[in-house]
Amino acid sequence: MGVAAAPPFLIEQTVQDSSTRIRYNRATKNLGSRLMKKNYFAVTYEVCEHNNIYLDMNEYNIDSTKDLDKQIRELAKVDVAPLVKVYESDTSDFKDFRLYKEYNFKEYECGCDGTQF
Numbered sequence: 001m002g003v004a005a006a007p008p009f010l011i012e013q014t015v016q017d018s019s020t021r022i023r024y025n026r027a028t029k030n031l032g033s034r035l036m037k038k039n040y041f042a043v044t045y046e047v048c049e050h051n052n053i054y055l056d057m058n059e060y061n062i063d064s065t066k067d068l069d070k071q072i073r074e075l076a077k078v079d080v081a082p083l084v085k086v087y088e089s090d091t092s093d094f095k096d097f098r099l100y101k102e103y104n105f106k107e108y109e110c111g112c113d114g115t116q117f
């Protein structure tokens, strides 16, 4: 499974500084009304169990016509996020939404207890 050749995304990507983990503006403007089908968005989280950190970083619009796993993997990489949650909604305004899937990425865990190295 190669992640090298990433498909083109309809996602607004922001420049990532993984050393400082800047909180960007949330990309909520992407969540506007659009189509009358299942709608998805993803939220990236920064998690550190040792320091009780559980921060939502960014929200991303998900293109349901494209491979979900690939899009999530790319988002996790961009945000260096150990946890990405995907929510689904029946309506394009996301008035009601529910958790659809959770992705964990061990490679992006903080590892600050030293056992990851």
Ligand SMILES: [Zn+2]
Pocket (backbone or CB within 6 Å): 047, 048, 049, 050, 051, 110, 111, 112, 113
């Ligand atoms: Zn930690």
